[in-house]
Amino acid sequence: MMSEIKKIKNLKEFSTSADRFEGANLLCPGCAHSIIVREVLNATNDDLILAASTGCLEVCTAVYPYTSWDASWIHIGFENGSTAVAGAEAMYKALKKKGRLKQPDRKPKFVAFGGDGATYDIGFQWISGCFERGHDMMYVCLDNEVYANTGGQRSSSTPIGSSATTSPAGRTSYGEKKNKKDMMAIMAAHGAPYVAQVSPSKWKDMVAKIQKGFATEGPVFINAVSPCTTEWKFSPEDTISIADLATDSLVFPLYEIINGTELNITYRPKNIIPVRDYLGAQGRFKHLFTKQYEYLIDEWQTRVDAKWEALQRREEARV
Amino acid sequence: MAETIELRDIEVWDGNMAASQALRQVQVDVVAAYPITPSTPIVENYANFEANGYVDGEFVMVESEHAAMSGCIGASAAGGRVATATSSQGFALMVETLYSASGMRLPIILNVANRALGAPLNVNGDHSDMYLGRDSGWIQLDAYNPQHVYDLNFIAFKVAEDHDVRLPAMVHQDGFMTSHTAQGVHTMTDEVGYGFVGEFQPMNDMLDLDHPVTHGVQTEEDWHFEHKARQQHALMTVALPKIEAAFDAFEKLTGRRYNLVETHQMEDAEIAVICMGSSVETAMEVVNELRAQGIKAGVVGIRVFRPWPLEQLAQVLKNVKAIGALDRSSPHGSVGMLFNEVAGTLFNTDAKPVLTNYIYGLGGRDLTKAHLVGIFNDLKANMDAGKPTTPLQQYIGLRGPKLSFF
Amino acid sequence: MLEIRWHSRAGQGAVTGAKGLADVVSTTGKHVQAFAFYGSAKRGAAMTAYNRVDDQVIMNHEKFMAPDYVLVIDPALVYVADFTAFEKPDTVYIITTHLSTEELVASQPKLQGKKVYTVDCIKISQETIGKAIPNTPMLGALMKVSGMYEMDFFKENMIRVLKKLPQKIIDANMIAIQRAYDEVK
Numbered sequence: 001m002m003s004e005i006k007k008i009k010n011l012k013e014f015s016t017s018a019d020r021f022e023g024a025n026l027l028c029p030g031c032a033h034s035i036i037v038r039e040v041l042n043a044t045n046d047d048l049i050l051a052a053s054t055g056c057l058e059v060c061t062a063v064y065p066y067t068s069w070d071a072s073w074i075h076i077g078f079e080n081g082s083t084a085v086a087g088a089e090a091m092y093k094a095l096k097k098k099g100r101l102k103q104p105d106r107k108p109k110f111v112a113f114g115g116d117g118a119t120y121d122i123g124f125q126w127i128s129g130c131f132e133r134g135h136d137m138m139y140v141c142l143d144n145e146v147y148a149n150t151g152g153q154r155s156s157s158t159p160i161g162s163s164a165t166t167s168p169a170g171r172t173s174y175g176e177k178k179n180k181k182d183m184m185a186i187m188a189a190h191g192a193p194y195v196a197q198v199s200p201s202k203w204k205d206m207v208a209k210i211q212k213g214f215a216t217e218g219p220v221f222i223n224a225v226s227p228c229t230t231e232w233k234f235s236p237e238d239t240i241s242i243a244d245l246a247t248d249s250l251v252f253p254l255y256e257i258i259n260g261t262e263l264n265i266t267y268r269p270k271n272i273i274p275v276r277d278y279l280g281a282q283g284r285f286k287h288l289f290t291k292q293y294e295y296l297i298d299e300w301q302t303r304v305d306a307k308w309e310a311l312q313r314r315e316e317a318r319v
Numbered sequence: 320m321a322e323t324i325e326l327r328d329i330e331v332w333d334g335n336m337a338a339s340q341a342l343r344q345v346q347v348d349v350v351a352a353y354p355i356t357p358s359t360p361i362v363e364n365y366a367n368f369e370a371n372g373y374v375d376g377e378f379v380m381v382e383s384e385h386a387a388m389s390g391c392i393g394a395s396a397a398g399g400r401v402a403t404a405t406s407s408q409g410f411a412l413m414v415e416t417l418y419s420a421s422g423m424r425l426p427i428i429l430n431v432a433n434r435a436l437g438a439p440l441n442v443n444g445d446h447s448d449m450y451l452g453r454d455s456g457w458i459q460l461d462a463y464n465p466q467h468v469y470d471l472n473f474i475a476f477k478v479a480e481d482h483d484v485r486l487p488a489m490v491h492q493d494g495f496m497t498s499h500t501a502q503g504v505h506t507m508t509d510e511v512g513y514g515f516v517g518e519f520q521p522m523n524d525m526l527d528l529d530h531p532v533t534h535g536v537q538t539e540e541d542w543h544f545e546h547k548a549r550q551q552h553a554l555m556t557v558a559l560p561k562i563e564a565a566f567d568a569f570e571k572l573t574g575r576r577y578n579l580v581e582t583h584q585m586e587d588a589e590i591a592v593i594c595m596g597s598s599v600e601t602a603m604e605v606v607n608e609l610r611a612q613g614i615k616a617g618v619v620g621i622r623v624f625r626p627w628p629l630e631q632l633a634q635v636l637k638n639v640k641a642i643g644a645l646d647r648s649s650p651h652g653s654v655g656m657l658f659n660e661v662a663g664t665l666f667n668t669d670a671k672p673v674l675t676n677y678i679y680g681l682g683g684r685d686l687t688k689a690h691l692v693g694i695f696n697d698l699k700a701n702m703d704a705g706k707p708t709t710p711l712q713q714y715i716g717l718r719g720p721k722l723s724f725f
Numbered sequence: 726m727l728e729i730r731w732h733s734r735a736g737q738g739a740v741t742g743a744k745g746l747a748d749v750v751s752t753t754g755k756h757v758q759a760f761a762f763y764g765s766a767k768r769g770a771a772m773t774a775y776n777r778v779d780d781q782v783i784m785n786h787e788k789f790m791a792p793d794y795v796l797v798i799d800p801a802l803v804y805v806a807d808f809t810a811f812e813k814p815d816t817v818y819i820i821t822t823h824l825s826t827e828e829l830v831a832s833q834p835k836l837q838g839k840k841v842y843t844v845d846c847i848k849i850s851q852e853t854i855g856k857a858i859p860n861t862p863m864l865g866a867l868m869k870v871s872g873m874y875e876m877d878f879f880k881e882n883m884i885r886v887l888k889k890l891p892q893k894i895i896d897a898n899m900i901a902i903q904r905a906y907d908e909v910k
Contacts, residue, residue: 047528051393059537064546067533072525074396075535076419080389083381087351087393087401088525090377094348095399095526097375103528126389129382331748331757357763442765464786496786500760501744503751597786604784685788 005211006045011203014042022068026060030236032226032243033057033142035200037113040140040222043210047071047108049088053081053118056149057142079123085112086135109214110137115226116157117147120181131190131219138213138220141183144228146284152231156181159251161296162284164231169287174296179303187221188257194220196256196266201243205254205266212256225252233283242281249278250308255315263314275301321346321375326506334497337465337504338404338430338490339364341472343374344512347428348399348519351379351390355409356442357494358432362404376400384409388416388427395425396534398524400476402427406494407434410448414455420487421456422550423535426479427487428472429457432498433596435682443683444494446595446647449624450656456550458488458558459624463581463599466504468492470575473507474565476516483557485522486550491624493596495683500597507573515572554626562623579628580635581620584610588617590698591636593657594645595621598679598686602645605691616695621657632664641673641702643694645715647680654712654725673701676725679715690715726783729776729867730792731761732802733860736768739798742860743774746867749874749882750776756783771799771806792816796867798846798859803833812839819866819909821846821859826910842870844909846901853901854894861887865902866909876906 008014020041027034033056041048048071052058058075061068076084089110095101114123119141127139146164147153154164159180163169167176188195194216198206206224213220227242229235234242246252247267254267276297279285288296324343332340338361342350352362362380369378377394381387387403395401405413410431420427436447452459460475462468468490475488492498507515523532538546559579566577583603585591592602599620609616619635621628636642646655653659658676665672677694680686694715700708710723729746733739740761747759761774775790777783791811797803797820808818817840822829826843830836844866846859854861861883868879880899887895 049397049525062533062536064536064538064542067536069533070531072528072531073533074393074525075537076389076392076423077415080386080416083351083386083389084393084396086379087349087390087395088397089393090349090351090379090390091394091397091399091401092526094375094377094394095397097377098348100399101526102524106528108526108528125382126386129386133379133381329751331744331751331759333744333759440765442763493786495763496760496788499740499763500758500786501747502758502783503756600784601786687787687789688785689789 005215006043008207014203014207020048020070021061022070024066025068026063027056028230028236030229030239031056032144032200032228032239035239036140036142036224036226039200039203039206040111040210041071043207044109044214046214047106049085049092049108049110051075051081051085051088051112053112053114053123054078054149055115055118057113057115059149078118080126081112081114081118082123082127082130082137082139085110085137086130086133089135089137110135112137112139114139114141115147115149116141116143116145117155119143120157120183121155128190131187131192131221134218136217136219138222140222140224142226143223144226144231145180146228146231148228148231157183161288161293161300163287164284174287174293184223184257188260191260192221193218193259194256196221197223197225197252197254199225199243199247199252199254201240202247202254202267209256209266231284234281238281245273245278245281249273249275250304251275251278253308253311255311262318263311265311265315275304322372323509324373326508328506329503330506331501332465332469332504333360333499333501334462334465334468334492335360335432335499336364337469338472338492339368340506341469341512342402343368344507344509345400345473345476345516346374346376346513347402348376349379349391349394349401350376350403351381351387351394352403353381353384353387353405353409355384355406357434357444357498358404358406358430360498361430361432384412385416388413388420391427392416392420392423392425395420395427396423396524397526398521400480400519402430404430404432406432407436407448411436411451414451417452417455417457419535422546424485424550425487426485428475428479429487429489430472431489431491432494433491434494441682442494444496445681445683447649449491450648452489453625453656456486456554457625458486458554458562460488460490461595461622461624462490462492462497463597463620464497465500465502466575468497469504469506470569470573470577473512473515474562474569474577477565477568478558478561480516480519481561482520482522484553484561486554486558491596496597505573505575511572515569558626559623559628577622579623580631581622582635583618583620585617585619585635587615588639589615590641590695590702591617591619591639592643592645592691592694592698593619593621593661594647595624595657596647598645598647601686601688602691605688605695609692609695614695614699627660629664632661633668633670636661636665636672637668637670639670639672641698643675643677643698645677645679645694649678649681658712673705673707675701675707675709676712677715678712684716686716727778728790728792729794729796730790731774732795732797732799732806732808733772733774734799734802735766735770735772737798738858738860739772739774742798742864743776745861745883745886746776746864748886749879750778752882755780758783762788771802794819794867794871796863797821798863800847803829803836809835815840817870818842819844819863819870821863823848842866842909844905846905849901849904849908853904854897861898862901862905865905869906869909876903
């Protein structure tokens with residue numbers, strides 16, 4: 001059976017379509033992870049083989065004797081969700097070749113989910129290996145810029161000036177000192193056929209990219225901004241508006257890179273919001289709004305402007 | 320379909336080739352592997368089979384041993400026959416995932432060409448990596464020569480994939496002394512070899528798209544203990560009889576007999592060494608020479624290291640007066656593992672032999688027949704005295720002054 | 726039990742030679758072992774390889790060996806390696822060298838009074854195979870000195886052992902084996 005691209009007309013239809021990820025899970029109220037996962041799963045009617053790295057999503061959705069997953073799902077450890085699903089994909093190919101698939105006319109999609117800790121840090125090598133080998137899989141990073149599962153330690157995705165438990169803001173520190181790793185560029189440099197940054201708040205853009213990813217042969221990397229109500233410190237009902245602030249301030253620009261070379265910006269905010277507004281909406285940046293550290297907000301804006309400029313130049317240059 | 324290879328009845332293979340040929344004959348579905356000395360040729364040979372159409376499964380060369388076992392776990396959970404190989408540092412890197420594989424009840428076969436663990440870095444054979452795996456929940460079978468490597472691979476697949484067992488299994492061989500030593504190996508035809516293991520029967524397979532499964536769940540204090548207890552139950556009460564049944568079936572098929580505990584001249588032995596790997600056979604030869612001098616010496620080889628064959632070993636040792644437990648791994652801070660296991664095995668029995676411990680062969684250091692003769696001399700003195708005449712733990716084959724503890 | 730120790734440099738094919746010999750011997754119903762001492766050393770490092778041959782199953786896995794034959798396939802090793810280690814009174818030495826046996830013994834006093842045979846396996850392999858791979862010619866010399874097997878039988882089996890090589894290389898190896906058989910003194 002050829003997989004068809006699922007048609008979704010509106011948000012209502014989207015939110016009530018086939019549900020392979022149950023709302024019955026232990027994630028925090030307002031957690032963006034569950035929204036992202038549902039949006040990924042709802043983008044296809046095809047069968048799914050899923051993996052998750054250790055993290056919030058994993059510990060909150062498969063607590064024995066319960067599971068929130070109505071698709072085959074595997075978790076091994078913190079670093080190897082990518083390789084777990086790659087192994088399953090290899091087995092699919094082997095059994096297909098040998099004629100031993102139980103449903104030979106159905107071709108499942110292989111998807112791994114991991115947080116930014118599992119993606120940018122501890123699982124980086126495994127993801128790199130999977131992408132170099134070219135497994136037919138999608139890797140979705142639920143990027144909440146912090147080790148949320150263990151209570152808010154910094155990761156290499158944690159941005160400058162964010163207060164995390166292992167890089168706390170204090171009398172002599174403004175918090176995290178290092179800039180966020182550019183995972184999109186790194187994954188594109190693997191020559192991956194499709195790499196995209198998405199936000200659950202821009203659901204049409206996101207579904208289009210997930211569907212494009214599913215239609216792509218080979219490894220696909222999706223970096224999804226996942227505002228964390230607990231560690232970013234905002235009200236649970238504000239998750240989507242914080243995600244909107246992230247995209248509309250261009251802190252999280254939405255774009256895709258095809259075959260490592262063709263960069264397309266997929267969302268241009270009509271009204272670009274000052275970075276200050278994005279930072280100000282979150283408790284993790286509260287200390288920046290003091291005389292001592294206010295200069296960092298200006299630096300933030302300069303950095304975001306420069307990145308946006310660079311993305312546009314790259315888009316234009318098609319490199 | 321993979322092409323078959325016409326094997327001669329006896330092929331001169333080293334242990335690595337014996338393992339590769341067994342993996343080919345059982346037609347593994349996915350091999351995810353990363354090379355490391357001295358197990359590398361297992362993977363290289365397999366790659367050659369693949370490149371020439373003798374296997375038609377997937378062969379995935381990953382970027383580390385951790386990824387190799389991670390990929391094996393994903394593949395096994397997906398539902399098919401899975402195997403890989405490693406040694407030493409690579410084994411150590413795999414350890415986290417070894418516990419995952421057994422806890423998730425996945426019948427993966429791991430060939431281990433045993434090698435020392437650094438520092439200092441050393442590529443040669445000792446049992447440090449094998450010992451490192453002993454609490455990981457895997458079945459651990461130990462080969463003493465290339466023939467055993469070949470045979471035990473078939474037995475490992477048959478036992479591990481049994482739906483009542485569903486536990487991963489390691490086939491150990493001594494790095495270099497077995498892995499790179501060519502000896503005559505009695506072969507099975509491709510058809511007979513495959514037939515012994517049979518077609519893989521999936522269970523809880525992720526690729527059964529009509530029956531989704533969740534693998535690798537979270538359990539905290541409420542269920543973790545019960546899961547581990549059940550895993551132990553399978554290992555202790557199901558695996559051992561299944562291994563024995565596989566040994567029986569294999570003997571029927573090939574005439575070659577394996578036992579949970581291998582013995583040589585133990586019927587009336589007064590003194591005995593207990594050891595693993597290629598040293599077992601060297602000790603057997605020494606015992607033959609001692610017997611010619613009228614010394615009632617014997618050898619006990621551990622064939623099934625995990626699950627530990629406690630009852631069978633106690634039976635074998637019940638009349639022995641002095642035992643030397645020979646460990647090819649530095650216990651660092653205690654007596655050797657075999658000393659402890661034998662002591663624990665015999666403690667509540669009527670047997671009260673004098674038990675001493677020898678550490679030997681670290682980093683590939685030779686265990687000579689002369690060393691073994693010396694050990695048997697010690698054991699004889701211990702028997703005659705009815706108590707240890709030496710320190711409890713001695714280092715054998717070490718240069719410089721003698722080293723002993725306890 | 727017949728025991729053979731090879732002295733070689735890594736890359737000269739002693740392991741292949743030892744395994745090839747084991748393979749041929751195995752076809753006659755005898756039990757064999759072929760192994761080597763390995764380290765992390767690369768091409769050119771001095772190394773040793775070993776064969777054991779017996780009518781009984783070989784249980785001995787010690788690396789220690791008091792050899793019946795010592796095969797030296799690199800000419801310089803008689804001056805730098807401990808090639809007489811654990812020798813027996815009747816240990817036979819077959820040594821690759823461009824020197825005559827008398828000249829060799831004169832240059833290496835350790836060989837005085839020993840059973841020494843010489844053959845230039847390096848030259849033979851260069852002239853036949855085109856490369857300094859002295860392992861197969863050494864086996865030819867061993868066949869002559871030991872009288873282990875008839876040449877026809879040995880060559881026939883070596884062809885099988887080498888079967889993965891191109892025919893031209895196999896043919897060259899057969900010539901090399903025969904030349905060493907004829908030239909060893």
